[in-house]
Amino acid sequence: MSKKIKSLSQLYIFDTCHAGGVDAIVSGLYDARMSVLAKKMGLHIYASAGSVETALDGYQGNGLFTHALLEGLKNGAAVDKDKSGAVTVKSLGIYARETTREISNTLGHPQTPLMINFGKDSRLFEVR
Numbered sequence: 001m002s003k004k005i006k007s008l009s010q011l012y013i014f015d016t017c018h019a020g021g022v023d024a025i026v027s028g029l030y031d032a033r034m035s036v037l038a039k040k041m042g043l044h045i046y047a048s049a050g051s052v053e054t055a056l057d058g059y060q061g062n063g064l065f066t067h068a069l070l071e072g073l074k075n076g077a078a079v080d081k082d083k084s085g086a087v088t089v090k091s092l093g094i095y096a097r098e099t100t101r102e103i104s105n106t107l108g109h110p111q112t113p114l115m116i117n118f119g120k121d122s123r124l125f126e127v128r
Contacts, residue, residue: 013048014047015066022045045114045115048064048066048111049111050114065096067103076125079092086123089117089121097112100113
């Protein structure tokens with residue numbers, strides 16, 4: 001599927017139980033030629049929970065991981081920890097992973113998102 005998408009940067013988000021199992025299939029996503037392109041362009045895969053974890057659902061109307069991503073998009077200053085003035089794909093992922101871990105641990109349902117980043121990071125928006 002990703003070979004058919006013409007975008008220079010791709011982000012896949014899986015907010016589902018056992019989503020971390022995607023790690024096992026990522027290694028087979030690209031042949032060597034496509035792997036080189038992914039490193040130059042940017043391929044990002046975010047999974048909401050480990051391969052043996054269940055993902056919290058119904059947290060303020062969304063899955064917990066989706067909630068964390070949406071909060072990061074709303075509050076860019078909290079995501080821009082290096083004060084670069086921008087929210088990037090990677091910084092949003094880090095924010096969502098940390099927020100998901102924190103909230104899930106507080107709720108007694110540990111959930112550890114998986115972030116896989118190949119290649120170039122991309123700016124999503126400027127922080128004002």
